Amino acid sequence: MSANTLFNDSTVVLGIETSCDETAAAVVMGGNDVLSSVVATQIDLHARYGGVVPEIASRAHVEAMNVVIRQAISQSGVPIERIDAVAATVGPGLIGALLVGVAAAKSVALVLDKPFIGVNHLEAHLYAALLDDPHVEFPMLVVLVSGGNTLFVEMRGHGDFSVIGQTIDDAAGEAFDKVARFLDLGHPGGPAIDRIALAGNAKAIEFPRAMMHDGLDVSFSGLKTSVINYVRKNPTVSTADVAASFQYAVVDVLAAKARKAAQQIGAKTVALGGGVAANSLLRSTMTTLCAESGWRLVLPSMGMCTDNAAMIASAGWYRLVADGPSSMDMGAMPNLKLT
Amino acid sequence: MGQTAHIVGRLDNFMIILSIDTATDGVSVAISDGARVLASSEMRSEKQHAEVLTTMIDFVRKQAGVTFGDVGAVAVDIGPGLFTGMRVGIASAKAIAQVLDVPIIGVTSLDILATAVSETDDVIACVIDARRGEVYWSLYRYIDGKLRQVTAPQASTVEECALQTIDRGQATLFVGNGALRYRNEIELVVAGVLPSFEFADEMAALPTAVVLAQIAHERALRQEWQEADTLVPEYLRLPDAEINWATRSAS
Ligand SMILES: [Zn+2]
Numbered sequence: 001m002s003a004n005t006l007f008n009d010s011t012v013v014l015g016i017e018t019s020c021d022e023t024a025a026a027v028v029m030g031g032n033d034v035l036s037s038v039v040a041t042q043i044d045l046h047a048r049y050g051g052v053v054p055e056i057a058s059r060a061h062v063e064a065m066n067v068v069i070r071q072a073i074s075q076s077g078v079p080i081e082r083i084d085a086v087a088a089t090v091g092p093g094l095i096g097a098l099l100v101g102v103a104a105a106k107s108v109a110l111v112l113d114k115p116f117i118g119v120n121h122l123e124a125h126l127y128a129a130l131l132d133d134p135h136v137e138f139p140m141l142v143v144l145v146s147g148g149n150t151l152f153v154e155m156r157g158h159g160d161f162s163v164i165g166q167t168i169d170d171a172a173g174e175a176f177d178k179v180a181r182f183l184d185l186g187h188p189g190g191p192a193i194d195r196i197a198l199a200g201n202a203k204a205i206e207f208p209r210a211m212m213h214d215g216l217d218v219s220f221s222g223l224k225t226s227v228i229n230y231v232r233k234n235p236t237v238s239t240a241d242v243a244a245s246f247q248y249a250v251v252d253v254l255a256a257k258a259r260k261a262a263q264q265i266g267a268k269t270v271a272l273g274g275g276v277a278a279n280s281l282l283r284s285t286m287t288t289l290c291a292e293s294g295w296r297l298v299l300p301s302m303g304m305c306t307d308n309a310a311m312i313a314s315a316g317w318y319r320l321v322a323d324g325p326s327s328m329d330m331g332a333m334p335n336l337k338l339t
Numbered sequence: 340m341g342q343t344a345h346i347v348g349r350l351d352n353f354m355i356i357l358s359i360d361t362a363t364d365g366v367s368v369a370i371s372d373g374a375r376v377l378a379s380s381e382m383r384s385e386k387q388h389a390e391v392l393t394t395m396i397d398f399v400r401k402q403a404g405v406t407f408g409d410v411g412a413v414a415v416d417i418g419p420g421l422f423t424g425m426r427v428g429i430a431s432a433k434a435i436a437q438v439l440d441v442p443i444i445g446v447t448s449l450d451i452l453a454t455a456v457s458e459t460d461d462v463i464a465c466v467i468d469a470r471r472g473e474v475y476w477s478l479y480r481y482i483d484g485k486l487r488q489v490t491a492p493q494a495s496t497v498e499e500c501a502l503q504t505i506d507r508g509q510a511t512l513f514v515g516n517g518a519l520r521y522r523n524e525i526e527l528v529v530a531g532v533l534p535s536f537e538f539a540d541e542m543a544a545l546p547t548a549v550v551l552a553q554i555a556h557e558r559a560l561r562q563e564w565q566e567a568d569t570l571v572p573e574y575l576r577l578p579d580a581e582i583n584w585a586t587r588s589a590s
Contacts, residue, residue, distance in 0.1 A: 048584065055422065055578035062426050066437050066568045080438060096423045099389050103427045106393040107434035111407050328397070331390035 007321045011084045014072070014108065015313025016065075018101030019093025019121050020148075021045075021052045022306070023064040027076035027083070028313035031321075032134040035076035037303070037310040040064045043188065050187055051177070058096035065104050072309070083112060085325070087316025090118035091336030092148070098332035106328055115325030117316040121307075122338040124315040126153060126161065129271035129300040131314055136298060137268040143258050145282070146274030147173035147188070150254075151338060152216050152261045158318050163338055165216025165261055172250055173276045175220035179227050179246055183239055193243045194279050200240030202248035202281075205230060209253050216261050218253055251281045255289055262295055271298040278305040354411035354559055355403075357435065358552040359396070361388040361428030362420030362448045363467065363516060368395045369548035370403040370410075373556045378402035379549050388427040396431070410439055412564060414555035416546055417445040419467060419475035419492065419575040426572065433567040442564035444555045447573050449492050451546035452515050453479040454554055456539065461510045462489075466517035466525075469494055474517035475575050476500045478507070494575040497521040501528035504536075514539040 009030035017024040026037040042060045046052045073080050088105030091098060102118070109116040126142045142153040142161075150172045152165035170178070173190055180189025185196060207226055210219040227246050231237060262270055270290050276282060277300055290297035304311060355377075358369045366388050369379035378399045384391055400407065415432035418425040425448075436443040452465040456479075463479040463486075477492040490503070497517075501524070504511045511533055513525060518538055529536050558564060577585075 049580050053578060053580040056580060058422065058426060059572075059574070059578065062430055062433075063571060065430060066433050069434070069437065070568070096426065099387070099423060099427055100430045103389050103392065103430040104434040106389075107396075107431040108438050110393050110397055111435050111438045328393045329390050331387045 007084070007317070011317060011320070012078055012082055013117070013313040013317045013320070014069070014083045014086045015119075015309040015316055016069070016086070016088040016101045016105045017121070017307055017309040017312045018061045018065070018097050019089045019091070020097060020307060021057050022308070023061050023068050024307065024309035025069045025072035026309035026313050027072055027078060028310055028317065031314050031317035032131055034131055034310045035078060036072045037308055038068050038072045038075065039308050040068050047187055050181055052094070054094045054096055057094060058100060061097055061100040065100060069104070069108070080112070083114060085109070085115045085117055085316065085320055086112070087117040087119050087312050089121045089124065089312055090330060091121065091333035093121055093334060095332055095334040098334060102330070102332050110328065115320065116328055116330070117320050118326040118330045119312050119316045119319065120336055120338060122149060122151070124311040125273040126155060127314045127318065128273050128304040128308070128311040129298040131304055131310055132301055133298045136271070137296070139265050139267050140269040140271055141258065141262045141265060141267040142271045142273055143254065143286075144273045145172045145254065145276035147171060147177060149274060150218055150220070152257060153338065154261075154265045159322050161338070164265070165218065165257060168217050168219050169221035170224060172220060172254065173274070175224050175250060176276065178224050182228055182231070183242065185243070188275070190275055190279060193247055194281070196240050197244035197247045197281070200238060200242070200244030202244040204238070204241035205245040207245055207249040209249055212253065212256060216257055216264070218257055220250065223249055247279070247281055251279070251285050254282060255285045258286065259289055259293065262293065267295050269298060270295045271300075273300060273305065275306045278302050354556070355405055355409050356412045356414050356444070356552055356555050356559065357396070357400070357410045358414040358548040358555055359392070359428045359432045360416040360451070360546050360548040360551050361392060362416040362418045362425040363545045364421070365545040365547065366391050366395060367548035368392070368399045369552045370399050370405060371552040371556065376549055376552060377405065381547055383545070388424045392427055392431055407439060410441060412442050412444055412555065412559055413439070414444040414446060414551055415570075416448050416451060416551055417570070418448055418573045419469070419494065420448050422574065429570070429572050433570055436567035443567045443570050444558050444564045445570045446551055446554050447492060448546045449475065449477040450488070450554060451550050452543070453486055453488070455543055455547070455550045456512065456514060458484065459512060461512040461537070462504065462507055464500070464504050464511050464513045464518065466500060466513060466515040468517040468520050469576065472496060474500050474521065476517065478504065492573070492575060497524045498528060501525045505529060505532050508533065510535040512537050512539060514543055516544040519544055
């Protein structure tokens with residue numbers, strides 16, 4: 001990585017995020033100092049469809065974008081002329097949704113005559129935990145668990161990482177959503193299951209843990225199926241017990257794989273990221289595991305687990321310092337991977 | 340269209356306007372000052388509009404020899420058209436207007452197509468391809484030398500559009516990529532029924548920023564503009580999920 005001396009701790013980045021169903025903008029200075037972070041969620045617009053509808057998401061982004069940018073800038077207390085660079089999520093995500101943020105961000109950068117930075121949404125999730133706690137020791141294991149991803153990432157330094165394990169089918173958050181829909185708990189499923197599980201017995205039902213002993217990959221599709229089969233065979237079962245036992249199985253698998261991954265890379269630090277990082281059982285289980293194993297655990301604040309633009313601005317700042325700006329010809333990359 | 344915004348713009352006819360059109364397969368940008376187009380660029384591209392547009396705006400601005408600070412208003416084609424493509428231009432125009440703190444002028448793609456047709460006694464049927472056998476369309480006429488939209492814009496089958504031109508029973512000029520794509524279907528309906536009909540050629544099939552700029556200057560003189568936050572696209576069609584939902588709820 002080449003040091004880019006033009007950009008430093010006083011560099012102010014406007015971040016924009018529109019990859020899924022949150023329209024977000026944030027102003028972050030020097031990579032970690034969050035001056036503002038505004039998120040306009042569309043959860044209510046999609047709730048009745050049981051999932052995010054791409055065209056509805058794209059329309060909502062266009063309508064919310066200007067207001068969200070305006071709020072982020074005014075809440076940051078810095079005048080718009082003080083913005084040094086504009087970062088936006090270029091992928092992965094919904095193509096139509098991504099394009100709204102990319103088009104807006106490049107336009108703001110063009111008019112202000114400042115650099116544009118295209119940010120990988122997954123890389124931004126890696127940085128979300130560091131926003132509250134930037135001075136970590138590497139190597140660091142990041143467990144990135146969301147509706148779209150379940151990744152175990154070895155991070156050797158800023159911008160230097162590799163995926164060492166992942167789901168072979170459903171993402172953890174996807175399993176939460178599907179089981180919640182089946183149990184009629186609504187969308188998004190993660191918070192709903194977390195809530196009702198508090199009233200249930202996690203050991204009531206022994207759901208299978210797939211691939212516990214093979215490497216660092218995970219699988220949640222079989223677990224989801226066995227939950228569905230169990231409830232069909234036992235229609236009078238307590239929904240709270242099912243939710244608690246299902247959640248326990250997911251967290252058990254994630255924690256076991258995290259332990260194995262952290263040992264394998266000789267981790268000094270372990271961080272969580274993504275929407276499922278807000279799950280209370282995962283947070284407490286990882287807290288215990290890391291305390292026992294002597295790894296420092298970095299937990300993102302609740303607002304930084306789900307999609308936001310502060311993490312985009314932060315990842316953008318690290319990219320800018322390391323590699324310089326992106327091309328203004330950059331479009332959206334809906335299938336972008338974490339590499 | 341276009342409520343009066345609480346923005347005091349320059350009222351002379353020499354306001355510099357940046358015009359952006361990405362509502363169809365074309366991407367085009369123009370910078371004009373009311374008297375003339377200072378620079379423009381246009382392309383038909385299979386590439387995503389977002390990859391082309393920002394660089395094109397910068398190129399046209401430099402060619403025009405103006406700074407962004409000189410721009411007094413931003414104009415944009417608000418559709419109807421291809422949803423993803425049109426949003427690229429709209430999101431860009433809104434962001435630029437916001438940062439420059441200037442008003443925005445939204446013009447429909449149908450108005451732009453009609454304005455490109457020189458004065459005629461024919462009915463002008465502007466027809467944009469909406470895919471899936473449907474078109475976005477509206478009828479226009481020159482009345483006392485002024486172009487008037489005589490039907491509300493709508494999305495319908497090609498046949499429905501053709502039938503409505505028959506209702507008027509006047510010589511008709513069909514304009515737009517929808518008219519050209521469904522030329523045979525339209526001819527089947529109107530041939531022998533309308534006194535005469537014609538199809539404008541490929542050159543006039545897509546809306547362009549240069550024609551948009553002409554409309555924008557007329558509207559700017561009347562302060563028919565708005566603040567960037569309030570500008571919304573003209574889709575003319577609900578998202579599929581909403582249509583399905585409504586159908587299911589109704590049955
Ligand atoms: Zn995310």
